[in-house]
Amino acid sequence: MSSDAVPNDRPMFDLGALAEEVLPDDEGLFARDVDGQLIRVEKATARELDESLSLTINGETLTVRKAVPTRDSQGNVINDPDGAPVPRLTTIFDAASRAFVKRPGDPNPIPTLCHKEHLPPIGVCRVCLVEATEETPRGRRSRLVPSCVQRVSEGMIVHTIDSPDRQAAARVRAATSIVVELLMADHLPADGEVAPGNELSAVAHRLGIDQSRFWASNAHRGCDDSSKMISVDHEQCILCGRCQRGCNWVKHNEVIGRSGKGYQTRIAFDLDDPMGHSSCVSCGECAVSCPTGALEFKPTFIETQIARLRDELRKDGQDGDIVTADELIGYPLFSGIPYKFLQFNGAAVVRRRLEAGDVLCREGDYGSTAFVIMDGEFEVFLSGTRGAVRNRPAGGFFGWLGGLKTVAEKVGGKAKLADVGAAALGENERIIRNQDDVILGEMTCMNRYPRSATVVATRPGEVLEIKRNVLYMLQRNSVSRQILDRVYRERSLRGQLSGLPIFRSLSDEDKLKAASFLRDKADLVSVDPGQTIFRQGDLADHYYVIRLGFVKISQEDGLAQRVLNYLGPGNGFGEIGLLSTLGDRWSEEFEDLRAGTRTATCAALDHVELIRIDGDDFRELLERFPELRDPLIREAKEILRRDAADRHRLQSLKSDDFLDQGLYLAQSLLVLDLERCTRCDECTKACADTHQGVTRLVREGLRFDKYLVASSCRSCLDPYCLVGCPVDAIHRNGDSLEIEIEDYCIGCGLCSDNCPYGNINMHGFPKQEVDAKGKLRTVYQEIDGRKLPVVQQRATTCDLCKSIDGKPSCVYACPHDAAFRMTGEELLRRTQTQ
Amino acid sequence: MIVSRGQLKLHLGFAIPVAVLTAVCMTLYFRQSLAAGTWVGGGSWSGLLCGVIAGAIILSEMLLWPRKALRRFRLIPTKYWMAAHLWMGLASLPLAIVHCGFHLGGWLPATLLILLVLTVLSGVYGLAVQNVLPRWMLRHLPRETIYNQIQFVSDQAVRDARQLLTRACGRNVASIETAVADPELLPAGAVVVGAVRQAGKTRGKTLQTRHVAEGRFDRETLWSAFDQIEPYLREGDRVESPVRQSYGADRWFRRLREACHEESQPVIDVLQDLCDQRREFDLQRRVHRLLHTWLPVHIGLSVAVTILLGIHVWTALKFW
Secondary structure, eight states, X not given: OOGGGSOTTSOSSOHHHHHXXXXXXXXXXXXXXXXXXXXXXXXXXXXXXXXXXXXXXXXXXXXXXXXXEOBOTTSOBOBOTTSOBOEEEOBHHHHHHHHHOOSTXXXXXXXXXXXXXXXOOOOOSOTTEEEEEEEETTEEEEEEEETTTOBOOTTOEEEOTTOSSHHHHHHHHHHHHHHHHHHHHXXXXXXXXXXXXOHHHHHHHHTXXXXXXXXXXXXXXXXXXXXXXEEEEGGGOOOOOHHHHIIIIIXXXXXXXXXXXXXXXXXXXXXXXXXXXXXXXXXXXXXXXXXXXXXEEOHHHHHHHHHHHXXXXXXXTOOOEEOOHHHHTTSGGGTTSOHHHHHHTTTSEEEEEEOTTOEEEOTTXXXXXXXXXXXXXXXXXXXXXXXXXXXXXXXXXXXXXXXXXXXXXXXXXXXXXXXGGGOOOOGGGOEEEEGGGOEESHHHHHHOSOOOOEEEEEEEEEEEEEEXXXXXXXXXXXXXXXXXXXXXXXXXXXXXXXXXXXXXXXXXXXXXXXXXXXXXXXXXXXXXXXXXXXXTTSBOOEEEEXXXXXXXXXXXXXXXXXXXXXXXXXXXXXXXXXXXXXXXXXXXXXXXXXXXXXXSEEEXXXXXXXXXXXXXXXXXXXXXXXXXXXXXXXXXXHHHHHHHHHTTSSOSSSOHHHXXXXXXXXXXXXXXXXXXXXXXXXXXXXXXXXXXXXXXXXXXXXXXXXXEEEESOOOOSSOGGGTTOTTOOEEOOBTSXXXXXXXXXXXXXXXXXXXXXXXXXXXXXXXXXXXXXXXXXXXXXXXXXXXXXXXXXXXXXXXXXXXXXXXXXXXXXXXXXXXXXXXXXXXXXXXXXX | OOOSGGGHHHHHHHHHHHHHHHHHHHHHHHHHHHHHTSOOOTTSHHHHHHHHHHHHHHHHHTTHHHHHHTTTSOSSOHHHHHHHXXXXXXXXXXXXXXXXXXXXXXXXXXHHHHHHHHHHHHHHHHHHHHXXXXXXXXXXXXXXXXXXXXXXXXXXXXXHHHHHHHHHHOOXXXXXXXXXXXXXXXXXXXXXXXXXXXXXXXXXXXXEEEEOOOOOTTHHHHHHHHHHHHHHHHHGGGSOOTTSSHHHHHHHHHHHHHHSOGGGHHHHHHHHHHHHHHHHHHHHHHHHHHHHTHHHHHHHHHHHHHHHHHHHHHHHHHTO
């Protein structure tokens, strides 16, 4: 670029002009984006997601896609606004992982420090160097490249430190060793004592390096002990940026950056504030991400967490031994989980021993744990019916006076949830699980719905009960994630097929036959909130059954769009378009329709899982089981008749706001009848009195007719607040609806941010730590000569007064009979019948 | 406590037993009086029975106080307490009157009876306003908020209005230094504004990000108008303002509309809406007082009745 091209009044670094003026070759493989950050010049295209290439790694030839879908830290595919996956180029590290890491615990031939597969690669540490040989316009060329950011190319030959080509392996090993030794010289403690889980030390050990050949720098960057949870030792920081990406990219807290330059460069919190005085929310992600001892959990914090968890186990009357981090790291399945995470969640894994006949988990119960099978055999019982907890009139005198009680119900009448005797499978169809199946009970953790089966030990066995947050950590590792995805899909379909709504007219025997016909044909599809499943006028190609979540059905009428209905789990849709293509007789029935097209638009309201049946399979099913046809036609005609009648009304379902506000998910809304409510605030006062002076409801919110939906936990069917808690302090257990937040909440505020309705609040509570005797004691500090407790933030939400007796105080204390707990659907019914 | 058809079960559960008890006691009293040929006094067995029951009712009514203090304990749902309080309280008056033998007697029983009548009347007044005002508020105060949050919501409305004006016509020249100090305004070149929105039966505030526009000819007019209404938005009817009364506000805003650019009309709509909201808050404040100020009077009278009842019992037993 000539200097003449830049006018004098232009800034030295004209970002606007950069995009046009920088050519791909100016900075090798990289260029700068508008923020001046180094980025790859080449961008993956959607086409490359389907294109393959071959390369050789350590003598093993493999075929990989040129690009893979970009995923977030939990392995969810990131889609663009049109719903198509955003592609990213396949790197050498991706290819090596695919080729050599088949099972959890398998070693990757490429060591890494700054890269983890759940984080975007930045290629700063250069420990993942490999020798890559590829064809270039100037002939065959070998280079040492960082594998975490280097894309694969056709015919590429890659050698790692473990390559069978000894000379190549030695070259790579020498280069990597230099990098590691330089890092060791400055960042490993001089006394050689490293904490367990130090990855720099582990890499050095793997490369056979005992001691660095270099002198340590004289520059000192100091320590920061201001946080009550994490100690920062800048001396050990290798500036790999994992903490920064964990904080900013995984948790979106945007607290960690960098300050200083040269040897004085270090991580910084906010504007280089001490960690304890910054806006850090203490979620622990930075320490969990740190590969060295730069960010460590303080021992008092770990001990306090373990003490609290032990108390919790004791209080719940649960048996089992806590499995320590040191022991867990030895199991292959957990080897991908950072040691510090296991330490951070000191009692997140419990070993349980079961005798034959012991029940591991019960259908209908809410759960927040999964079970890794270590030994034994387990039988799975499915009743195929989902339970629910409802408020129903109480019996006796108070029932006569309008009192309510909470009961467990399932479709078809009252039932005891989790009834083992409700198994609906024949002897020849017993579902047996053992060690080969790896895990059990994971579905409730992944979809936050109640457990879908009862599991009973058939002989003595042993399981590791793991909390939801450990499962989330497993999902960050692609091999573990594949195992979890596979079992989830298989089990989701298995439990649902014989209970499909279209099979209602079949006998039990035919239902099983029909389910067996669909077993390999049905597919499980996940749909993001707001995503359109199909549009009105599209070609009808599938039939769908909702497994989880809610779907909105709407129809366009001119410019206006009318909501016709919303469907919940267990409902099917999409059959009308398919039925209208089934020959003459069917065409007669649907003569007003354009054959084979959709009559309405269907979109997901929340996270939806659908069982998808291909149109051809659906038609074949109707051929094999003709008794399905008439009921289907009747139902479809009824839907069309209703739609036609609704067209004459402005809005058929007076529930746009109901859907917009997510009330369809609510299982226990606090609703105030404003005609009765005298605004005396007894509900709020009673709530505060019950919960140590902190109210968990605000008598303000949306109004529906004469009802006010107060701001209080709604006990959503799919509670978003449960997602991502770093210590699994928020969960739902047993057969009741309440969301529990345990005392070991670390106050990071993630659940509060996740709740779309603002019903989780952060409050200050006296901080407690374990003393020398292992007892929890309040921590005090002296301010202006006064001894005051140290305040720690903790999340609070309505627990439906489960901690008292399960009768919500707000309803109990209302003197005017104006406060109610009801489901969203009941509220809709009430407002529509006013 | 609402007495309506929807709560018939709740009320009948207490009203019928109380009515039966009262009727039985009074029947006994009238029979004895008929037999005696005169209204028998509190010393007669039927008069005493009525007095004892009325006294017991008064004491049990006072149990609402400790119940309130022990809210966190499960001492039967409060609605049952209130229904019982209502019907038993009403029954205590006729029982007390027949206990007196339809005479006021000395100063102590006379004071006691008058206080009891006042207590019951204050309770009946409370019952009446509780049955009327919540419905009235529901219909006429759609923007009502939590009573002790009125000031907070009003301050928020002022902030919203200020941001709206910034969006519509640029920053206030008079207070430009303050605006520069606001980090949210300048770097982003946009403001977040809140407005009341009604969709179907739902009403609430929505937030929108809008870009700041500078330099329209009506900037000074709008800011000057805002300076005039700001004290009212903050303090309500405690300050004099041209928008304090609804009809005056209509006239004032009409003149403002005439003086401003057409593009500023939506902003003026929002300003007028915020003034309407403030007027509703003032009304809510007054209605809230009507709805709740009877209670301290009722409680004061109840305490006085209970104390005098104790003295009455003591003197009656002493001079039996």
